[in-house]
Amino acid sequence: MADRFGRKHLVFWGSLWFGLGVAFIPHVRNFAQIFALNILLGSIGALALPAANALVVEEGRKHGMGALMAIFNVSMSMGLAAGPILGGIIADLVGLPPIFYFGGMVGTAGAFTFLAVLSGK
Secondary structure, three states, X not given: OHHHHOHHHHHHHHHHHHHHHHHHHHHOOOHHHHHHHHHHHHHHHHHHHHHHHHXXXXXXXXXXXXXHHHHHHHHHHHXXXXXXXXXXXXXXXXXXXXXXXXHHHHHHHHHHHHHHHHHHO
8 A cells, every 4th residue: 555655645644643543532432432443543553654664664775774774663662662651640640531632642743743854855
């Protein structure tokens, strides 16, 4: 799909929709809804993340594959480490639902940052 629809489009729209989906989590009320939302978020991630990896590979051919893959993986790992810590701090300060709103805002902001970086190229 990345070759057919464009990697940049999949990364932007996937990040945007993923952020909006995460922000919607506090509004689900039963198992069926959270199950459906998680299937949807997993599908969106399955479109966006491989496209992002493909973009890193494209740029890696120009700037060094090992260095860019390392930066990409370190960035992903830092997010996976910082997310639960920030989520715990937010939960202690203001409760559980704002964690998901904050995560949604970060994802949405990331999508628009990605778009802004692309516009500068």
